[in-house]
Amino acid sequence: MNTIFKRFFALINKMQPTQVMVLGFASVILIGALLLNLPIATQSGESIGFIDALFTSTSAVCVTGLIMADTATYWNGFGHVVIILLIQIGGLGFMTITTLFALITKKRINLKERLLIQESLNQFDLSGLVKLTRYVLLMTITIEGIGALILSTVFIPQFGLLKGTWYSIFHAISAFCNAGFDLMGPVSGKFTSLTYYVNNFTVSVTISLLIIFGGLGFPVILDIIKNRKLSKLNLHSKIVLITTVALILVGTSLILVLEYNNPKTIGNLGVGGKVLASFFQSVTTRTAGFNTVNLTAMHENSLFIMIILMFIGAAPASTGGGVKVTSIATLVLTVKSFILGKEDIEVGARRIGTSIVRKSLGIFLIGIIVVLSGTIIITITDPSFSLIEAGFEVVSAFATVGLSLGGSPNLSTLGKIFIMLFMFMGRVGSLTIFMAIMSRKTKKNPPIRYPEGKIIVG
Numbered sequence: 001m002n003t004i005f006k007r008f009f010a011l012i013n014k015m016q017p018t019q020v021m022v023l024g025f026a027s028v029i030l031i032g033a034l035l036l037n038l039p040i041a042t043q044s045g046e047s048i049g050f051i052d053a054l055f056t057s058t059s060a061v062c063v064t065g066l067i068m069a070d071t072a073t074y075w076n077g078f079g080h081v082v083i084i085l086l087i088q089i090g091g092l093g094f095m096t097i098t099t100l101f102a103l104i105t106k107k108r109i110n111l112k113e114r115l116l117i118q119e120s121l122n123q124f125d126l127s128g129l130v131k132l133t134r135y136v137l138l139m140t141i142t143i144e145g146i147g148a149l150i151l152s153t154v155f156i157p158q159f160g161l162l163k164g165t166w167y168s169i170f171h172a173i174s175a176f177c178n179a180g181f182d183l184m185g186p187v188s189g190k191f192t193s194l195t196y197y198v199n200n201f202t203v204s205v206t207i208s209l210l211i212i213f214g215g216l217g218f219p220v221i222l223d224i225i226k227n228r229k230l231s232k233l234n235l236h237s238k239i240v241l242i243t244t245v246a247l248i249l250v251g252t253s254l255i256l257v258l259e260y261n262n263p264k265t266i267g268n269l270g271v272g273g274k275v276l277a278s279f280f281q282s283v284t285t286r287t288a289g290f291n292t293v294n295l296t297a298m299h300e301n302s303l304f305i306m307i308i309l310m311f312i313g314a315a316p317a318s319t320g321g322g323v324k325v326t327s328i329a330t331l332v333l334t335v336k337s338f339i340l341g342k343e344d345i346e347v348g349a350r351r352i353g354t355s356i357v358r359k360s361l362g363i364f365l366i367g368i369i370v371v372l373s374g375t376i377i378i379t380i381t382d383p384s385f386s387l388i389e390a391g392f393e394v395v396s397a398f399a400t401v402g403l404s405l406g407g408s409p410n411l412s413t414l415g416k417i418f419i420m421l422f423m424f425m426g427r428v429g430s431l432t433i434f435m436a437i438m439s440r441k442t443k444k445n446p447p448i449r450y451p452e453g454k455i456i457v458g
Contacts, residue, residue, distance in 0.1 A: 025061060025090075025428050032057030032086045041079035048074070051413060058420045060086035062427035063319055065180025065289030065402020066393075066419065068409050072185040083181060084170055090427065091177025091214070091319040092140060136218045139225075140176065147172035147210045154202050175210035178320040180289015180402035198266075198292040199273045204280045211288040212248075215314030216240060235350050236326065240315040243325040244286075247309060251282030254305050264297035285309035287320035289402020296405055300388060303405070307392055310399040311367065321400030321426040323367040330360040371395055374422055381415040397422035 037053035039045050048056070052068040059066045060083050069075070075083065148168040155171075156164030167183055174181045184192055197203040213221060223237040230238065256278035259265045266274045280292045285306045295303070313322010330345075334357055337345045345352040374394035378385055385393065389405045396403045397419045411419060 022428055028089055029057050029061045035082045043076050055416050055420055058423050061090035062400050062423040063090045063177045063179040064400040064423045066408040070186050071181050072183040084173055087177050087179045088173055135222050139221055143213055144172045144176050147206055150206045175207045176214040178214045178287045193291045195292055198277050204276050208280055208283040211283050215286045215318050215320040217315035217318035219317050235348055239326055239329045243329045248282050251309050252279045255281050255302055258299055258302045265293045287313050287322055287399050287401045307395050310395050310401045313399045323363050327360040327363045370398055377418055378415055381412050394422055398426040400426045
């Protein structure tokens, strides 16, 4: 047995950081699936089946929120604890959790592990990574704790002390990690999420703020805590904040206008309720997965707006998914520079390097290809899904959102497998996966620059 472990760790040491990242997330998902597949995890005492257990575990670790069975009524206390632990591990990243155990046991963090932390947190250099990890853990506990405390003012009076406290903790973690799992239970066999609280200011705003903080990214939150003023923040933080606020405001405005008179969604609410519900739906598309209105009753143009917002997603080094707000902002700035005829891509008295532009373009195009091909695949594997239902499901999975129109439990076995793959790609990062697959040690060849070729475009 010791020989097997030695060979395994020797193999790990030979891997590239991106390969270890992919293997690490896959291992956590598999362990979670094995635990959720146990009969002791369900209310009925019967196993859910490995595919559905694997789907639930993937959704939890990838902080998505797509489910096979209602979280509140199907799983028991053991199942709920497993799910929330998977969500917390997935939200923080398995390398952050590994570093936590290393810090507790006072184990020295070596160079290989620092490279993995760097990859996990999307950092540019190796300096201060362990310190940053400590801040990440402290920030997570603090923000989730405050969120749970505020939610308890609603849930404890409604559900009682013990159940209300557990509900507060569960939903605070689920919201901050942008997971979208809830314990509210179904009504008439349909998943309700947080629709009961559509007019509840405390729950809607608290959950929204937890989603936003989780989606900003840990480096941005730390930068805000340190500097406090927008003018003193670094360029990355400024772009994340400005783009995030703009997307939320645009999403809120469009959903409010398009759904204003829809009696099946926000039409029967007061003006304040309409704004609150529109704001929540705009925020939740930032990869959270909660909803306070019936999504299947929304107009198709509203759903299309939500698909775009889901695809963009949250910020890098956050608990959210999508192609990331910085990628979109970089591409927008690139187009702006092209229109203005500028040589460099400039923003805030800074120049954006071509390597960042290439990476942003690569992430965007890979995302488009995955979503388009995925939508076609789901319409083939699951003909009962309409085109917009299939597209919504695929984008929701790839952007690790967790919202659904067609109902994830209605997917075929093949459809579930593909959705799991999209969730995994969305959480680990499609670019990271491709780099992990293509990573190999090659001999360095002398640099060669070929003559410029001419291509007619536009």
